[in-house]
Amino acid sequence: MEEEQLERVDSVTEPDLASTSSGFSSILNTEDSRSTSSSGDISIMSNSSGDIPAILVPEISATMQAEPMLSLEGSTMAVTVRQKCVGKNNKGVSYGFTTEIGRRREMEDAMAIIPGFMSSTCDQVGGCTAPGSKTSGEVSPVHFFGVYDGHGGSQVAKFCAERMHEMIAEEWDRETVDGFEWQRRWESAFSSGFERTDNEISEAAAPEMVGSTAVVVVLSGCQIMASNCGDSRAILCRGTQTIPLTVDQKPDRPDELMRIEGEDGKVINWNGARVFGVLAMSRAIGDRYLRPWIIPVPETTFMERTDEDECLILASDGLWDVMTNEEVGEVARRLLRRRRRSSTTTDEVSPAQFVANNLTEIAYGRNSSDNISIIVVDLKSKRKRQQRQ
Template sequence: MFFFEFYELGNLAHKLHSEEWSPSIDQALVIALQLAEALQYLHNLGIVHRDVKPANILLGENFSPCLADFGLAEYIKDLKKSSFLNWKSSGKPTGGFHKKNMVGTLIYMAPEILKKEIHTEKSDVYSFAVSVNELLTGIVPYTNLRAEAEAHTVLEMSYTEQKLIAAVVSDGLRPVLAVSELGAPLRLLSLIKQCWGQDPNNRPCFTDIVAELSSIRDEVKNAEVKKIIVPEPTISAQLSIENNPSSQIYGGSVNWSTQGAEISSEISIVGALNTSTSYDFLNDESSYKPVLSWGSFAACGQRETMEDTHFLIPGICDLKDVYLFGVFDGHRGAAAAEFSVQALPKLLQHFYSNGISPAESLIKAFVETDNAFRSALDSHRKFKGLIKKDWHPGCTAIAAFLVKSRLYIANAGDCRAILCKAGHSIALSRDHVASCLEERDRVVKEGGAVTWQLDTWRVGPAALQVTRSIGDDDLKPVVTAEPEILETPLSPEDEYLVMASDGLWDVMSNEEVVSIIRDTVKEPSMCAKRLATEAAQRGSKDNITVIVVFLRPVTTAERIY
């Protein structure tokens, strides 16, 4: 019962790559420290795990890690004997090495194991370091992907198995190290490098690792005591300016992702909720029930920085038939997108749980996310030097809210969603840009200025192309955050939903997207990856984020052929 309780909550690899979870540095340190203590305990008992990796780290309450899967574990005293028996029974080597002797998972295996030497406690130390670095970056080792950590993923990259083994053993290749600008303390990065050193004798033992991680954790806690509390946000959750180097904006110290996440700590919306449109999803009975599978892919493209964010949230409001997907495309910095990807789902859940209809909940969530972000900006500007007064970040946003068999699309800006119905593309949103006559007239009626600049119509002194967005406080209220809502019932003819930032749509039509998916193995993550890769090859100059949601079961034949 204990084991399956943990298993139900999922493992660290699933959390990082399927749910695309980005832990805070505090959460990462807690997981790393407790994992190190577990391995210290094992080693003190004379046991080597031999397959330490995120997929074997089960997560309990409050992300407490539990080391699992001892199928390859051995007592240290038996390793030499076990190795000899494996060699004796392995026969001819396959692919250049004896598989029975080389136990473990390739991308986490220490160089000495790849050279067919015997496991030691220091081999676990190496695997631990690669796993902790993956926890900090969210990236599968030796790739640039937030994707499932499976063998084929590595083979799709520039390395074959043999080339990767040779590079790790001979050239000292290691996964891309987490960077301190993302919030990782330099002492932690130094410890990771020591732990995955080439010479096992120079790697620290887990007693030393536990001591160092405890010291780093205390150092981070002491730094957090210096927080500055921001007064009077629109949502009464208190927002804080964290004194850490995690921000990428103007050298300031504001972690906008954390700011958005803290919206949920104490939500109290100003004004009474309109319950006259209350909606009970339990009464929305339909004979048709879509069967969902989903995946995503995000790439920086030709841009120097990544300003897109997105989320995939099944079972929102703890309801198994309610799903939420969203894409945010930042401009003038990533702050608005980083804030919104955390805040908007929590606000939507708050409104919907209080009896507001799905469409109205989406509208309120967009507007209140905008209010909360702009309020946070105003509060931060009161503290000299934290952010520039002339900095006005924003993001476009599109969200899909699926309640049983009804789909609600909320769009503000030029992200786009399409539905494939019986092999044909159906547009579920329209682009809110100044070149659209209806949007341009709306902006002018609101008192905004729209001028022709270079090759298109643009709004205000900031020359913004979009007419709806979250943030962009220098252009409010003419650039509104209120989304357009499209509601549609789903039927057996509906095959899949595609949502993406304009980095995809700039170089690809709706029909081309459907055509590419038709010729791709029917697995959502692979379809999303192929669309983004094709967009990059066609010369897209923007960040590219794609979500693909299949709305019906996919047969084995479709997956393979």
């Protein structure tokens, strides 16, 4: 009887084969056109125009669901379920983006979307939800998203979009695991990457009165790692919650105000709190003329992924100036669910792109006076989206 039970269990738990992941890198900054939008799938399961052609990692054979493990205690058979990585090798993620010059004369925003900017095992990246499982030891892509809002010109924002992800990846490789807990290792990689970017801008002789915010998100199979300088922002929509992944670094934020005044700086209310009445943020890349009060030191947060996660949204303050986190989250959830129910495999506009387009229209309709740049990352795998339909 026990042998028959084991045979039946084995017959229903035969592993599926994970599909080959594909990859694409996109670095965007707009000068001449009024707006740009696009979308893509980090998966070869879609046949839309946004499919990503290049292979990120070799084909991986793995179970994509929880692995039942059997143990016999006397005459009773107990079934134990081993947990799997939430992101399931980080495949099936899709994104959409828009960048709109809005009511400004010049486009100073830039963004970078780099699927597979790193390839690593989940347990090496850190924060795996199922350490020791098969998926935790398999090589999978790690994705990068960044929004950069320039001020005084577009040079620094463009440079960040071209180089910052490379420097963060290099710093991650340079950091040693010994003596570093994984979160500390990522914090060090982000901090060094931001500092190197700032130093290289100085060496490139960019004007000292030009700077840029930076908000970046690294998405692994099990973790969402966000790092920011300035007032561009990232949020996570999870179930009915809207979770801020970053906090704006404004000159009147109590801890930032104390730091600035501790360096004999001044925060003056001139159309809002500004450092010496000039810059409306307290941290940024560039802006060498305001050192040491403006610093390129990021703040980093970590969020474990769950099956309830709907989407990530990164945007410049052209969106956040006219919409709160909660408003953006509510609109995104409503539009995503509506689009998923009605979309088909032949739709040219993905649910993530649909959300990005509509948020841009709302912000512009609310008289946003700034450039508007938005990235929406759909965290529901294509398989789950189809099941919900």
